Amino acid sequence: MTAPISLTHLQRLEAESIDIFREAAAEAENPVMLYSIGKDSSVMLHLARKAFHPSRPPFPLLHVDTTWKFRAMYAFRDRMARESGMELLVYHNPEAERLGINPFDHGSALHTDTWKTQGLRQALDRYGFDLAFGGARRDEEKSRAKERVFSFRSAQHRWDPKNQRPELWRLYNIRKNPGESIRVFPLSNWTELDIWQYIHSENIPIVPLYFAAERPVVERDGLLLMVDDERFPLAAGETPLSRRVRFRTLGCYPLTGAIESSADTLPAIIREMMLARTSERQGRLIDRDGSASMEKKKAEGYF
Amino acid sequence: MNLSHATDAPCSADELTATPSKGLLRFITCGSVDDGKSTLIGHLLYATKTLLEDQLQALKGDSRRFGTQGEDLDFALLVDGLSAEREQGITIDVAYRFFATTRRKFIVADTPGHEQYTRNMVTGASTADLAVILVDARKGVLTQTRRHSYLVALLGIRRVVLAVNKLDLMDWSHETFAQIEHDYRDFATKIGIDHITAIPLSALRGDNMTAHSANTPWYTGPSLLHYLEDVDVDVESEGPLRMPVQWVNRPNLDFRGFAGRILGGSVKPGDRIRVLPSGKTSTVARIVTFDGDLDIAQRGQSITLTLADELDISRGDVICAARDPAGLADQFEATLIWMADTQMLPGRPYLVKLGASTLPASFGHPKYVVDVNSLDHLAARTLALNEIGVCNLTLDRAVAFDPYADNRDMGSFIVIDRFTCQTVGAGLLHFALRRSQNIHWQTVEVDKQARARQNGHKPCVLWLTGLSGSGKSTIANIVERQLHALDARTYLLDGDNVRHGLNKDLGFTAADRVENIRRIGEVAKLMVDAGLIVITAFISPFRSERRLARDMVQAGEFVEVFVDTPLTTAEQRDPKGLYRKARSGELKNFTGIDSPYEIPQAPELHIDTLTATPEEAAAAIVDYLIHTGIVRARQESAHGLPTGKPRDGDTQT
Numbered sequence: 035m036t037a038p039i040s041l042t043h044l045q046r047l048e049a050e051s052i053d054i055f056r057e058a059a060a061e062a063e064n065p066v067m068l069y070s071i072g073k074d075s076s077v078m079l080h081l082a083r084k085a086f087h088p089s090r091p092p093f094p095l096l097h098v099d100t101t102w103k104f105r106a107m108y109a110f111r112d113r114m115a116r117e118s119g120m121e122l123l124v125y126h127n128p129e130a131e132r133l134g135i136n137p138f139d140h141g142s143a144l145h146t147d148t149w150k151t152q153g154l155r156q157a158l159d160r161y162g163f164d165l166a167f168g169g170a171r172r173d174e175e176k177s178r179a180k181e182r183v184f185s186f187r188s189a190q191h192r193w194d195p196k197n198q199r200p201e202l203w204r205l206y207n208i209r210k211n212p213g214e215s216i217r218v219f220p221l222s223n224w225t226e227l228d229i230w231q232y233i234h235s236e237n238i239p240i241v242p243l244y245f246a247a248e249r250p251v252v253e254r255d256g257l258l259l260m261v262d263d264e265r266f267p268l269a270a271g272e273t274p275l276s277r278r279v280r281f282r283t284l285g286c287y288p289l290t291g292a293i294e295s296s297a298d299t300l301p302a303i304i305r306e307m308m309l310a311r312t313s314e315r316q317g318r319l320i321d322r323d324g325s326a327s328m329e330k331k332k333a334e335g336y337f
Numbered sequence: 338m339n340l341s342h343a344t345d346a347p348c349s350a351d352e353l354t355a356t357p358s359k360g361l362l363r364f365i366t367c368g369s370v371d372d373g374k375s376t377l378i379g380h381l382l383y384a385t386k387t388l389l390e391d392q393l394q395a396l397k398g399d400s401r402r403f404g405t406q407g408e409d410l411d412f413a414l415l416v417d418g419l420s421a422e423r424e425q426g427i428t429i430d431v432a433y434r435f436f437a438t439t440r441r442k443f444i445v446a447d448t449p450g451h452e453q454y455t456r457n458m459v460t461g462a463s464t465a466d467l468a469v470i471l472v473d474a475r476k477g478v479l480t481q482t483r484r485h486s487y488l489v490a491l492l493g494i495r496r497v498v499l500a501v502n503k504l505d506l507m508d509w510s511h512e513t514f515a516q517i518e519h520d521y522r523d524f525a526t527k528i529g530i531d532h533i534t535a536i537p538l539s540a541l542r543g544d545n546m547t548a549h550s551a552n553t554p555w556y557t558g559p560s561l562l563h564y565l566e567d568v569d570v571d572v573e574s575e576g577p578l579r580m581p582v583q584w585v586n587r588p589n590l591d592f593r594g595f596a597g598r599i600l601g602g603s604v605k606p607g608d609r610i611r612v613l614p615s616g617k618t619s620t621v622a623r624i625v626t627f628d629g630d631l632d633i634a635q636r637g638q639s640i641t642l643t644l645a646d647e648l649d650i651s652r653g654d655v656i657c658a659a660r661d662p663a664g665l666a667d668q669f670e671a672t673l674i675w676m677a678d679t680q681m682l683p684g685r686p687y688l689v690k691l692g693a694s695t696l697p698a699s700f701g702h703p704k705y706v707v708d709v710n711s712l713d714h715l716a717a718r719t720l721a722l723n724e725i726g727v728c729n730l731t732l733d734r735a736v737a738f739d740p741y742a743d744n745r746d747m748g749s750f751i752v753i754d755r756f757t758c759q760t761v762g763a764g765l766l767h768f769a770l771r772r773s774q775n776i777h778w779q780t781v782e783v784d785k786q787a788r789a790r791q792n793g794h795k796p797c798v799l800w801l802t803g804l805s806g807s808g809k810s811t812i813a814n815i816v817e818r819q820l821h822a823l824d825a826r827t828y829l830l831d832g833d834n835v836r837h838g839l840n841k842d843l844g845f846t847a848a849d850r851v852e853n854i855r856r857i858g859e860v861a862k863l864m865v866d867a868g869l870i871v872i873t874a875f876i877s878p879f880r881s882e883r884r885l886a887r888d889m890v891q892a893g894e895f896v897e898v899f900v901d902t903p904l905t906t907a908e909q910r911d912p913k914g915l916y917r918k919a920r921s922g923e924l925k926n927f928t929g930i931d932s933p934y935e936i937p938q939a940p941e942l943h944i945d946t947l948t949a950t951p952e953e954a955a956a957a958i959v960d961y962l963i964h965t966g967i968v969r970a971r972q973e974s975a976h977g978l979p980t981g982k983p984r985d986g987d988t989q990t
Contacts, residue, residue: 040360041360041635041637041638042360042361043360043361043441043442045638046360046361046637048639049598049638049639053583053598053639056583056596056597056639057583059584060583060584060652060693083627085596086596087626087627087641088586088588088592088625089587089588090588172432173435179433179434179447180431180433198430199759199760200431200456200457200459200460200676200763201760202459202460202463202464202749202751203463203464203745203746203749205691205749205750205751205763207751207753207758207759207760209688209695209753209758210758214758222433223433223435225435225437227437
């Protein structure tokens with residue numbers, strides 16, 4: 035018999051994520067995968083397909099949309115749903131739609147809360163999902179380092195950091211009472227570098243916005259914002275400049291800063307990332323309201 | 338500060354996409370408050386360039402606001418995640434940190450040193466390959482050091498780094514270092530920690546963190562980071578195949594695969610396997626993955642197996658090497674670590690999750706609890722939060738297992754509360770108790786059905802529950818009289834009578850109440866088997882135990898009757914003067930006063946004693962028995978007892 039070779043760290047992470055997917059799907063009544071179109075969602079979708087192959091993953095994809103994503107993201111989302119053969123549910127908070135909530139007139143906090151936080155709760159309630167997979171990683175942000183893989187939410191969708199279930203070995207307690215729901219994070223132990231290396235080694239499709247290209251941008255508050263459609267209100271005398279940029283993280287285009295870069299291949303992106311001296315969330319406006327802001331959002335139900 | 342970066346970031350395309358040669362190392366850091374644990378981790382993050390510019394800026398800001406290091410960076414702030422903790426200045430939960438060098442990826446479980454958080458340390462240690470135990474050089478090996486080491490050893494970690502920190506404050510004394518190392522080895526080898534590497538450190542100043550420090554010319558060993566990069570932890574140990582089935586993969590009628598993660602050994606197509614608990618054997622046909630079939634799969638991999646034969650296999654079954662299968666048992670000796678505020682109650686039904694199986698379980702009285710400070714064995718009747726004890730575990734049915742010492746994943750379990758669904762404990766299986774295999778059920782020819790036929794009615798348990806003074810005994814007496822008049826064979830088990838005999842050794846603590854009800858449940862079960870209608874009148878305040886009694890008999894044989902009287906009314910009646918005694922403190926643990934009554938959620942009958950007299954209540958119960966076909970109404974029902982639907986039809990389940 036051949037002597038066993040040690041698994042690489044990516045193989046170990048992959049095996050653990052698949053394990054998590056299977057445990058969750060086996061015990062949940064009505065699971066769903068939150069699909070946000072970014073690179074983490076791409077990896078998560080890839081792992082889900084691996085976990086259940088040759089079956090299709092036994093759950094739909096849910097995109098809680100804000101109507102303010104990049105156009106390239108919508109195109110990519112629809113393509114991935116087609117290719118995976120999975121059902122895609124798109125949810126728009128009707129209240130946000132009626133009021134025309136947008137990041138320009140209402141600010142990032144209200145925009146995010148209404149479309150995303152409220153929208154997610156509404157979508158989970160409406161479809162009666164009792165378990166939702168999300169792509170959050172523990173390395174993203176300090177309060178996430180203590181998040182469990184299986185994270186419980188009360189019937190009001192609240193997260194209580196003081197009352198988390200201990201997680202030992204690979205034994206996940208997925209029991210819950212009626213009305214309670216679970217958020218499951220199969221990528222908990224992945225780092226940003228792991229994600230990129232895995233995308234590279236597995237050849238996983240990602241939104242082209244991650245690669246550098248000439249794009250029309252304006253500079254505001256130190257952020258390079260891409261003028262992705264005609265809804266972007268330009269100030270008097272402000273004209274978009276074409277610059278070679280890419281995105282480290284993707285969200286609503288008016289809230290997502292680009293970085294100047296010439297990295298147009300995965301190795302170039304990885305190299306740039308390893309030399310970079312800023313963390314990926316820095317391009318996001320929503321994290322800037324104080325260092326405990328993410329934890330506060332989570333307690334309120336933000337994913 | 339002596340902050341050297343261990344490795345330069347790689348820049349060639351090959352290096353970028355290459356995976357570190359030493360794979361992944363998971364370790365846990367343990368130390369007492371102020372040993373410098375957070376500083377040590379923060380320093381490792383900084384030295385491996387895991388810490389980025391904006392995080393560094395945030396840290397500088399935070400260091401000024403919350404820091405304890407004056408103008409210097411307070412690395413501890415990097416890893417204290419939640420704002421509540423930051424204000425308290427101590428870490429209160431398990432946090433996971435990530436860093437990497439070109440040689441290895443690391444996942445660190447950062448666990449608090451505070452006395453009351455055993456459960457967090459156990460959690461962190463359960464997935465760790467190695468432990469870094471911090472000791473403050475000024476204080477040496479403390480009680481807490483011993484406790485952390487015991488927990489680490491208990492969870493099966495055999496490799497420890499003894500990080501002797503803050504040695505700069507002892508003028509880098511070799512003698513101090515040697516003394517601490519000696520003290521530690523003396524103790525640690527006794528509890529099974531075989532591999533100990535002691536390193537003199539200043540996590541704050543950086544000495545021996547990533548490179549050899551000029552301050553310790555007498556130290557010839559590796560720096561902490563180099564040790565972590567190099568150490569071999571053989572997690573891919575040899576051993577027979579173990580794969581619990583998590584999910585049966587059936588995309589179409591032609592494919593039937595068994596998905597799971599290999600928790601022991603390896604597997605190849607053509608290998609003979611045995612499925613537990615059925616014991617059936619077959620041969621592996623294919624190892625199916627998204628990336629194509631594999632020739633071999635090994636411990637740690639998540640795969641899907643297909644077999645040459647059609648076997649009935651479901652989630653929770655374990656696929657084992659045919660010639661070396663796991664054990665199969667339903668009773669074990671186990672070490673149990675209690676993690677909930679409510680104490681473990683022997684005999685209470687819990688759920689246990691083991692592999693991919695979740696099943697009803699109960700624990701016996703602890704044989705002893707371990708004093709984690711002295712390692713003495715102490716007598717105990719229950720386990721409280723953060724207590725560790727050895728007790729017998731009884732499962733509802735036999736499951737596949739290996740002793741924890743042989744296979745961590747096949748010998749570990751978690752305990753789940755059936756009502757709150759919280760994880761309330763964790764445990765390690767030591768060995769199966771042979772006892773369960775030696776007691777065989779006596780097969781009898783005259784069975785329950787035969788007795789029921791002769792009796793002319795079905796057996797059942799009428800379980801009356803309610804506060805003291807609610808009228809349970811009065812109602813029970815009338816019911817028995819009426820059933821007797823219908824020629825039913827009955828027996829009334831009354832609270833006070835049983836406590837004078839069978840249960841006279843029990844008091845009124847929560848643990849004793851559980852045992853009281855368990856025994857009554859067992860007696861009722863025997864009487865049901867004898868064909869009787871058993872009427873019980875006990876306060877039986879806890880849902881879990883009523884559920885236990887219900888589960889002892891078959892579906893339809895348990896009729897829960899909630900005799901509902903408001904506490905104020907029961908207290909006014911106070912037929913035995915007990916409430917008065919309880920209020921005056923003369924009587925402890927009295928239900929409704931200083932011990933809770935958990936209201937039944939779905940009783941078969943709900944009697945409101947404010948609106949129904951005892952006679953009416955009894956009539957409702959007898960009506961129910963007639964309506965459900967347990968007893969027959971008198972033939973001359975025109976002038977006997979009325980037949981018809983029970984009054985509380987809407988509360989039936």
